[in-house]
Amino acid sequence: MLSTFFAVLRRDLLLAWRGRADVLVTLAFFVIVVCLFPFGVGAEPNQLRAIAPGVLWVAALLACLLSLHRLFAQDHVDGTLEQLLLSSEPAVLWVTAKVLAFWLTTGLPVVAVAPVLALLLDLEQGGLPVLVISLLLGTPILALLGAVGAALTLGLRGGGMLLALLVLPLFVPVLIFGAGAVEAELSGTGAAAHLLLLGGGLAGALALAPWGCAAALRVSTE
């Protein structure tokens, strides 16, 4: 039963390792987007500090969004997905494994560098732990919801962009609570409520998204 889960997880992590460039470049993208802002907006420290949590969260969201198409595309093209769907194991299992591997290789690195970038944007240090926690809770939700979108748009023309259109409205609440948590912490209101909500969202997404994603994959390869 779980052997499929681990086979898929191991393979996807191995692939990420083989294609290290991909993972590094997702990160690089995150870094670059954050660094673009001072150029676009102007380098005034106060202004930068004010928009820092928002910019970081938007950049994390975009980085996640833009690597989402990788989740199933390759397997779809080369026929691996077909084979997985012909597996006698339930699809929810390996879907979860794929999403987990995806988060480990894109979400986690983003979470890891975020504090450094926050310092670049001069975010107050008190906000750092909350930033990290909010990202830790929020990026898996993005990955889970995004997986459903990626499954639905599989193999469609304009897929990548269509995916963006589908999932961005779903991502907005995550963004609001994520960036909101940091701002609430900085403004002294305390971030507990936001973080609790993010945690609840994560639990919900974990419970529902893999099923939706498995169903969507079956629909998409039919």
Place this chain on the structure above:
Amino acid sequence: MLSTFFAVLRRDLLLAWRGRADVLVTLAFFVIVVCLFPFGVGAEPNQLRAIAPGVLWVAALLACLLSLHRLFAQDHVDGTLEQLLLSSEPAVLWVTAKVLAFWLTTGLPVVAVAPVLALLLDLEQGGLPVLVISLLLGTPILALLGAVGAALTLGLRGGGMLLALLVLPLFVPVLIFGAGAVEAELSGTGAAAHLLLLGGGLAGALALAPWGCAAALRVSTE
């Protein structure tokens, strides 16, 4: 001589029309990125107004960046690029045609909706013409420079993200002058200098990028 140019231009425009969804969704992406900002940063009108030119330009840049991979990827996979390289016509010709078609189908629509979004972010109306002109001059530079990057990263794993990494440093000056033009206009300094520089950049890119792109394509398919 020019028949290849027009054949490629016609085909790419036809393809864009067939895949209208693609073009519309690039636009939708641009719109969504701009709309995300208030969620991340907070909805305070003054703050939004201050960062509006930067956000719009960054969003235009990202929208362009993310559709760049479309420029040659399909043709590379299905073998069309190979056939074009075996053509007896000089490659610069059809490369220029492809970039032109690309800009017409992604850059131009972005320029067209930018004023509306500027109103959403409450940009002062005086800045609108400068915004449009700066985008009109700037987005073709992005397309031309991006084409070179797209050609270089063709078929590489992690291509899309690698592309981002390669071209973003080249895009930064465009971003600086583009967003700078609007800010200069709003602050009363006048945008002429910025726009002149952008124009110069465009002329330079037009003169050089197609050659670089053609050379890169030959290298990438070897």
Place this chain on the structure above:
Amino acid sequence: MQWESWSAFWNMGGAAFYVWGSYCLTFALIALELVLVFQRRKDTVNRLLRWRKAVGRNGRGNEQRAAAGPNGVAIE
């Protein structure tokens, strides 16, 4: 009755642009939607009629085409 005259009515207490802008766009969109719906109906019916003619009465291919095979290459 609220209105002194037609011009007062059209002027809407100075808010003509906002009020009439709203109503005009709304009814324009509704009209557009209706046009599109009926056009779509006509297109579909015509397309299906053409398709039926091409494929044969019951959507099952007439005898001649069936014998000729999908590519028009006779199957021995």
Place this chain on the structure above:
Amino acid sequence: MLEAHDLACLKGDRLLFRGLALRLEAGGLLRVAGPNGVGKTSLLRLVTGLALAEAGEVRWRGTPIRRDREAFHRELLFLGHAPALNDLLTPLENLRFACAAAGDDIDEQSCITALARIGLENQLDLPARVLSQGQRRRVGLARLFLAGQRPLWVLDEPFTALDVTAVADLAATLSDHCEAGGMVMLTTHQDAPFARAPAVLDVGVYAC
């Protein structure tokens, strides 16, 4: 064992075939024939449950395959046009994963043996990306040597891109599988030296 009744397949505007029936018993080798575009690939996808028939039903051991999907897929091996190779992984890794994903627990040594048997002993640790067309197909086909316990093999153009000796080997493998009570359903435009002449299902007969 495998039977289908009154199958119809609709693609876009075109009804490819209808009223198609087939029956495959243990030991049977069925070749789906017909000119290009007649609907052979489409038929295989219906039979494996990857696509949904416009009409009709496919049964495996008497049960409709939609009813008990997992039981059917446990006994099925399908190799389609695309060889299900990831370009970054080596043939060995690809093969091991393919087995694990299908739910078979195969150890590394057996995989190596299978790859060697199909003629890839020198390519074991090259990334699949650099393999030649024929070598790519072979990696996919290596699964046949590890799927003895799956009775039903459904293969779409397995001989494509293979050289002459490989075609003969593969034909022998398929014949052996049938000999041992398995079932094979395949499409091909090439002649292959099977031990027994396969039954032929001409899709063209049911074409509309």
Place this chain on the structure above:
Amino acid sequence: MLEAHDLACLKGDRLLFRGLALRLEAGGLLRVAGPNGVGKTSLLRLVTGLALAEAGEVRWRGTPIRRDREAFHRELLFLGHAPALNDLLTPLENLRFACAAAGDDIDEQSCITALARIGLENQLDLPARVLSQGQRRRVGLARLFLAGQRPLWVLDEPFTALDVTAVADLAATLSDHCEAGGMVMLTTHQDAPFARAPAVLDVGVYAC
């Protein structure tokens, strides 16, 4: 006309072949043979100038092809593994574009005739995406009917996925082209009914 001396091809750290020489005169039909992975596709890419040889040189009418690329490519028609079809365009649009891109000015009627000749008259306005494997190949091959003025045809596995009648037709077309003074260089693992037996270049002989 086409000659190559002492060609060597290096892939990764493997020298596929070396010392390979070939010569193709007007009217010649050359079949590049050898088992899977021996380097046939790699050789064709060297000959067409899409890849660079590790050693040796390819000449066309006496000039190295690198020296006068455009003149060579004006006389060359290469069809590789990938059929150069865009999935959104119809066969007709694809064919017209392929001709225009190569620099040939072909009107629509000729393209329709060519497609009909290759058996796609009913698929003229379907998007290429929905075509069957064999039909996709046919669209690519239709260019052969419009490339009479290009003497050198280089074809990589042209018979793949084609049904029996299409293979016979294609073989006849190739034979005719040679008859008319053209040159054909192709790889294939299948036998095809050529009018004259082709010359065979076994890459295996030069393998390292």
Place this chain on the structure above:
Amino acid sequence: MSRPDRGPSILRFAAPQNFYPLAGRLAPWFAGLAVVLTLVGLWLGFVVAPTDATQGEVYRVIFIHVPAAWMSMFIYLVMAFWSAVGLVMNTRLSFLMSQALAPTGAMFCVVALWTGALWGKPTWGAYWVWDARLTSQALLLFLYLGFIALTRAIEDPRRADRAGAIIALVGAVNVPVIYFSVKWWNTLHQGASVSLTKAPSMATTMLAGMLVMAIASWAYTLAVVLWRVRPMILERERHTEWVGAELMREALRQGGRA
């Protein structure tokens, strides 16, 4: 009729060949109802209802703004409902209904946004502010657009049906989440500096006008959706005999007109 009509009275209409003529017969009645109610509503709104004390005449936008906003939200719910029915019961007609509803829902969404924006300029001084209600309305539009774009982008109708249904349901789960998150987000930052200034003590005539217009838009939706779903049914069922007969009838009608 190729298939026998089975089942209890209501379920009978779940069969496309029974629903098709029914839809054709009902639609004109709803359309007529919509026209009449719109006229009544406009009369109430522009002739009977008094000028608003604080806002002046601008408030008359309310007679389309509010019904449109209500409809846009209601239609999404109905869409999700039909999608769920389709996924559970595997009835093709339900998928068709949800796809036929989407464009109208999106249209009402645009109307609500547009009228709201035009109303906002004179009352708030800006066409757009990032208020919770406005924002969630905009996101709703994106949900609609995503649904429409997805179902259009997929060629295979069965895949389009199911994929659309899945995204409609995911969206429906998210609508309340979006609404509350946006609301909270906004109040966190904005306090009460921007809020919908309700017309104080709404006059009964105003309320009546609004309600009549709401019912009118409801009738309009029914009519247009039934009209839209009919050719979709023909398209899907084109291989059946009853569509053949229907098309022949249609051809005769066209021939007769020509």
